[in-house]
Amino acid sequence: MAQTRIAVVIGSLRKDSINKKLATALAALGPQDFSFEHIRIDDLPLYNQDEEKQPAESVKRLKSEISASQGVIFVTPEYNRSIPGVLKNAIDHASRPYGQSAWAGKPAGVIGCSGGAIGTALAQQHLRNICAYLDMPTLQQPEAFIQFKEGLVDEKGNVTVEATKQFLQKWMDAYVGWVKRFAK
Ligand SMILES: Cc1cc2nc3c(=O)[nH]c(=O)nc-3n(C[C@H](O)[C@H](O)[C@H](O)COP(=O)(O)O)c2cc1C
Secondary structure, eight states, X not given: OOOEEEEEEESOOOTTOHHHXXXXXXXXXXXXXXXXXXXXXXXXXXXXXXXXXXXXXXXXXXXXXXXXXXXXXXXXXXXXXXXXXXXXXXXXXXXXXXXXOSSTTOOEEEEEEEXXXXXXXXXXHXXXXXXXXXXXXXXXXXXXXXXXXXXXXOTTSOBOSHHHHHHHXXXXXXXXXXXXXXXX
């Protein structure tokens, strides 16, 4: 069965990241012919335009992984009402050099969780602006602002709250349909 590859970019480097847990749980809700690969961003240098012509190996790897995917899911925390710097750094790297962005045309899903009630809504709105500029067609609905309570995802990556599981399944089904609309 031909696999549709989805790059999953998580905006947290934290070992016990709740967004990483959410990303793992989401992947389990995807169909068999979709694969979900967590993209490494913790070894990227800080973006410096002087180095664009001699990119680090990690930057080349990031760009080739995004280029080889048929879609991208961003799973991100909210930092100070926006996206974390580590995520913006990765986005900037793979968007350059000018005219050679790896993001262009990749159907995107935006989701995230926090302990707070607004569940990353403001970070996601900022990220949607960035995706628009990067020419990434981005799933609009359903929006998913997940308030993460202790134990929401168990050690095996299963969502333990049935209503949340059903909601995330709907989100994943919508995202899969969205990716298929752009399949070449
Ligand atoms: C620098 C920093 C800024 C934060 N700002 C926000 C914020 O604006 N909104 C929010 O809901 N949580 C905020 N938080 C709390 C995060 O939601 C919380 O640390 C969460 O666990 C981060 O996600 P992670 O577990 O995937 O790393 C902030 C945390 C840090 C470290």
